Amino acid sequence: MRRLSGPDALPDLEGAELGTTGWREVGPAAVAAFAEVTGDRQWIHLDVVRAADGPFGVPVVHGLHLVAMVPSMVDEVLAVEGVDHVLNKGVERVRFAAPVPVGARVRGRVEVVSARVRPRGYWEAVHRVHVERDGIAEPVCAVSVTYLYRERDPRVR
Secondary structure (H helix, E strand, C coil), X not given: XXXXXXXXXXXXXXXXXEEECCCEECCHHHHHXXXXXXXXXXXXXXXXXXXXXXXXXXXXXXXXXXXXXXXXXXXXXXXXXXXXXXXXXXXXXXXXXCCCECCCEEEEEEEXXXXXXXXXXXXXEEEEEEEEEXXXXXXXEEEXXXXXXXXXXXXXX
């Protein structure tokens, strides 16, 4: 876990890898819950029998489920003190390179691509996350997330 005393330290990390998260299993219950919340109940994610004859031979995790896990991956490797809130400004450059079978383990490798000061006490940072699947050498997903870190007003406690 990398701890920063404030968002003004983010530019010093440009180009740096922050670390790798622990492994997380994406089991059938999580996939079913994601399907329920999003309404994406496609058989390729939920039906073991039908998926056996599908393109991957097994049910696979929703790609957007992997993307939805990215903020918690960033939070696992980076803590920025001295902020009163963090906003997710955007998700870009999402690429899926390989399927993730339901029940597989994934983790994130996080780096800071860029950081700059913005108006009204905000700092903007772009984090690139490569989602890795246990047993596969290359990342299965890559995504950039842009966060706005709002500096805490030192006059407010």
